[in-house]
Amino acid sequence: MSTQTPLQREPHDRVGAARIELTRSRWLRATLRSRAFQPALMLVMLFFFVAAVLAGLVGTPAGNHNFAIVFVWIVWWALLIVVMVPFFGRMWCTICPIPGPGEWLQRRGVVRRTPGRLRSLGWRWPHRLRNIWLQNAGFLALALFSAIVLTRPDVTAWLLLGMVLLGVVLSVFYDNRVFCRYVCPVGGFIGLYSLTSTIELRVKDTRVCMDHATKDCVIGTPQSYGCPWMVFPGNLGRDAYCGLCTECLKACPKDNIALNLRPFGADLLVAKGRRLDEAYKALIMLSCALLYSAVLLGPWGWIKDWANMATFAGWTTYAAGFLAIAVLGVPGVFWLIALAARTAAGVAVPIRRLFVDLAYSLVPLGLTGWIAFTAGFVLVNGTYAVSVLSDPFGWGWDLFGTRSVPWRPILTEVVTVTQVALLLVGLAYSVVVAYRIARQQTASEAQAWRGTLPVSGFLCAVTLTFLWLYLG
């Protein structure tokens, strides 16, 4: 069997060239360039955020009638995973209120561009933490307590407050959105799954950026701040770390920044920037989707009891099992899959490189797995939102006359069909992505197909596990 060296990864790895520049719309361009654009949306979200915290702290402890649980873990989550991430990428990060207080204190203003530098101690974020490992750990830590967090309004409220506080504390020490970029447990997976989104912020012509001496998008202008996400748009090849804050749109004197509509999943094939921490995130997210489906939607009451911390020993067992599967089990199996793919394809790519690259093929299935999981509980529990809208604190209010609307599962007859369809679409897309990633590493199509086989087997096994959980 001949061995091949990896092919040079070129920018044309990006799928196709089809892009529609949305910012050609004068209205949209003006809106995005307005200083009030992001703060206005953040303030609206802050209102709902405060309502959630208040409801969590002083409202009814019954989660199904508390705004904190129903609107955070059902409504927000569903909008995030079903609509925002697949179609708008990091749009949630644009409007998320959590970093608001820290950022506004640092800027000494909400809307305006305050003259001078940001007010912080100006420490440098440790180089070893300039990745998403902290976010991976944070997400797993949250996952271990998810059965409590998702059902207890007070815990949700304290979690939300804790995240705001952490954002504020970090903004005291570090410039810009260090919290969002390196710490936020939600931001990590939003970034990874945003690789699939149909929206991107890109420069129109990289040469313009290279020739531009002052790099206003990075250092800021009198009208705009330097990129809070610490990204140079001229190098931006993927959506993972662009928070769509639109500061660069406001800053660029060359009018070289555009918001584009693009094909779904375009960034998955961008080889530049693939990293082990992101690969691990893909594996963790896939594992968590499976584990959540089993724990929260499955018929095993004893696992639910363990997850609900009915006993410390039970929870410890649950936590150990959860971490063993998500951190060691699934990644370990996928390492063997990468090894098998290398052998099957007959390439000499370092196994770590192949493990990282092929892990991106898990993103479509992971995303559809999460959407399928979400559909399972949103269609069943979603109608709680109608009554909670009128009585957000569970105090017997009836703001909009919908307090007495009874809970009723909706579209239950299509839940399973929808889940199966989503998983099959995710599987098919993941296999295609796996092939195209393999093709980047191989000299021939035949090698790429052979390399794809073990990955496809893994993807099929994961899909079958999902189907087993949903179909019983």
Add this chain to the structure above:
Amino acid sequence: MTERPTRTAGRTRGEIVALAALVVILVGFPAGVLLYQFVVRPAVADVRTIDLLARVPETGGITPETIKVAAGEPVRLRVSVPDVTHGIAIGPGLALDLGHVDPGQVKEVRVTFERPGRYTVYCNVWCSPNHWRMRSTILVYDPARPDAALPSDAPDPVIESLAARHVDLDAPHEAPAVPARPFASERGARVVDRLGPALPADLARPEWRRRHSPAQAWARLVAAGLARDEAWDAVAHLWVGALDGARLEAVATLFRKNCAACHGESGDGRGPGAAALAAQGIGQHGGAAAPKKPAAFTRAGSMLGGTSELYYAKVRRGGMGTGMPSWGPVLTRDETWMLVDYLWTLQFRPARAPRV
């Protein structure tokens, strides 16, 4: 030169608007919500609202534990439930049952307690192993004499009488004899008709029957010359033959809601709560080898040796050292007698043959 001041002013205005919005969201909104809920809402309510939080007893039960209300004062009781489905009712003698209250649900009832007394808010849905502890008290006082003793605190004459006679409510009362075949109160009716004046006069008096056990009545009938089985049938007729069907139907609901969880729907002592009590070790006292189980009203040996007033007293006082709660604060005396009558029907008109 003319444009810049305008833009600066615009940004300043925007900043002021944003800061104002920030203050409203972070301070005004929470303050407004709390002010409305805890100050404005009670102030503008047409009647006083009393909030009751009903949780399983393991996490607090019904709070507040005691509420004081003036007789004749209309109040709104607002019950919210955070954990599991409860059934909230208020007794005695009010026929006030809010039905099931599901987690997160808020149910309200406007009520006026006309007479001073001690009322009990209780749960009538099996909600947890300690379900029977789930109660709170409403003290309804006479506004003219707020410190006067409440009428319902007056001693119960039946229980007083039993105490005066040194009747130990908790002592075993096994019947010396039990029927060999299922009861047939219709056949017993014919036996009683046939006896006519020969029926011992005491047995015909309801007061006597309340103070004496069926086993004692059976012994009198056997002594009067009846065959053993005939005597049991006659006893069955005397104890349940004249009971009013409609009243029994009403009290059957009372039994199902409040008693069946432990004693079972059929009264066989095998309700779902029985196992929970045993698991908690409730009833394990006095050096007993095994926990005392909920009474089986279908069991002839223990049932036929007891008297109506004994069961009346047990229901109202509760079982000492057992899981049997005190129902005196929940049921009227009349309801308690009806309940005792219903217990006899479980023995004398069982769905299955009586357990010996």
